[in-house]
Amino acid sequence: MRSGGCVDFDQVTELMRHPAWVLLRADNAALVLSFCGTVFVDENARGVPETVLESRLDDRLYVLNEEKPGSFPRPADAYLAEWTKNGWLRKYYPPGEDEAHFDATAALEKAVAWVRELPARSFIGTESRLNTIVALLRQMAFGTETDPQTRIDELRRERDAIDAQIARLRAGEVDMLSPLALLDRYQQVESTAVELLRDFREVEANLRELDVRLRHQVATAEGGKGEQLAAFLLDRDEIARSDQGQSFQAFFDYLLSPRRQQELRELLQQVNQLPQLEGRANQSLLKVPFAWLEAAENTQDTVRQLTEQLRRFLVDRSRAEDRRVLALVRSTQRHVTALEGQADLPGMTLDIPQAHLTLPMERRLYMPVERIELDTIAVEESDDAEVDISELFSGVHVDTEALAGHVLEAVAASPSGQANLAAIVDDHPLTLGLAELLAYFQVEHPGLDMIVDPDRTDLLVYPRVHVPGHTQARVPHVTFVRDEGGNAAGKAEQE
Incomplete structure (x- = not known):
């Protein structure tokens, strides 16, 4: 069912079993929506330890029972267990920790958002949304136009409008947004x-569904590991190629740009200090870029956990197959030893290999290669000197093959056949900042294994991109080692 589409009776009946619908009909819906909305939505908390969440809920229950005695007689842990069972909270154990953590589900956030939209609003802005609709329609129409002349006419129209604005500014006419228009846009x-x-939690929920499906396949797998690997990679490719996956990747790439992060923070701070928004500015909006980055990193952690699950599955299946082959070999040896010295043993027929000859006249005749003449006439330079092409060079591109070469070189030069990330960065300093550092965590090579030790950390110092100064990053201790076949050294020597 697509968003905004019509729903029939059967679809509505099915949706009544949705956790968000069940929450709205629950007896203690007010407690769930108010408490969880404050912790997980307003404070944007993710992965709250069980003791912390239970303590906060216990304090809230004490206040409510003081106002109306006997309203909530059960202890806090009983309510948390019920909310988890109903699909409103997610209880899990982070890697390396023995205490349970809680996080809100997408259903809980949908219910909180729906309830908060119910009260009447004193001001409902429509102008900014209309402008957004018109701008999006214009982008779609212009972005799919195949006629070059039509595109040129549209660009000229925009240029004339900008020239008219510049002329009015030079004449002293400054058009300012009214307080209502400013509040509408804010x-x-x-x-x-x-x-x-809220959308980030839904993306994480979709990835966790993939994780559950993979674990089920691992538990019930009867075929070869190649079949399981193909099914897993197919599911991951479908998520990566989907509209949701491509949009999330573009958003994450935008967040990784230091220049755009700085621009976003400066714009938010400048807007929040406008005198027209006095008393109506939301100071928590200044923390939104950091909340976006944290939510995006949580989503990437989910993907990394899927990859780790796949690696453990392949290792376990490979060891099991090795033990099975060894058992068959030993069983064959025992049978041969038992039959030694006996006569009239049953025989077997073998196919004798033979060479397949190809006569000279059966080969294809030589086909000359068609040569293509290139036009080397120089292209005339454009007379339009106002074209701004700086955006073409503003992006950050990290060559992962070059990083893999650095890792292979360090591993091959090490007598122990391993090298840590800190030593590699010292030998090859980072030139592209955080984007290049994160790319080292995505290095993949048939002859390499990457081991991450979360209990140990390394402090890396690297120069900033486009701005003076240096930045410090504390990352888990990462070690690159050769695989059991020792292919990494051979690859490094060939390269």
Whole structure:
């Protein structure tokens, strides 16, 4: 069912079993929506330890029972267990920790958002949303136009409009946004920022569904590991190629750009200090870029956990197959020893290999290669000197093959056949900042294994991109080692 589409009776009946619908009909819906909305939505908490969440809920229950005695007689842990069972909270154990953590589900956030939209609003802005609709329609129409002349006419129209604005400014005519128009746009920015955070939890939920499906396949797998690997990679490719996956990757790449992060923070700070928004500015909006980055990193952690699950599965299946082959070999040896010295043993027929000859006249005749003449006439330079092409060079591209070469070289030069990330960065300093550092965690090579030790950390110092100064990053201790076949050294020598 697509968003905004019509629903029939059967679809509505099926949706009544949705956790968000069940929450709205629950007896303690007010407690769940108010408490969880404050912790997981307003404070944007992710992965709250069980003791912390239980303590906060216990304090809240004490206050409510003081106002109305006997309203909530059960202890806090009983309510948390019920909410987890109903699909409103997710209980899990982070890697390396023995204490349970809680996080909100997408169903809980949908219910909280729906309830918060119910009260009447004193001001409902429509102008900014209309402008957004017109701008999006214009982008879609212009972006799919195949006629070059039509595109040129549209660009000229925009240029004339900009020239007219410059002329009015030089004449002293400054068009300012009215307080109502400014408030309209500010409310749209605030609602869009909150919706993005809510969408991240839904993306994580989709990835966790893939994780559950993979674990089920591992538990019930009877075929070869190649079949399981193909099914897993197919599911991951479908998520990566989907509209949701491509949009998330583009958003994450945008967040990794230091220049765009700085621009976003400066714009938010400048807008929040406008005198027209006095008393209506939301200071928590300044923390939105950091909340986006944290939510995106949580989503990437989910993908890394899927990859680790696949690696453990392949290792376990490979060891099991090795033990099975060894048992068959030993069984064959025992049978041969038992039959030694006996006569009239049953025989077997073998196919004798033979060479397949190809006569000279059966080969294809020589086909000359058609040569292509290239036009080397120089292209005339454009007279339009106002074209701004700086955006073409503003992106950050990290050559992962070059990083893999650095890792292979360090591993091959090490007598122990291993090298850590800190030593590699010392030999090959980072030139592209955080993007290049994160790319080292995605290095993949048939002759390499990457071991991450979360209990140990390394402090890396690297120069900033496009701005003076240096940045420090504390990352887990990462070690690159050769695989059991020792292919990494051979690859490094060939390269």
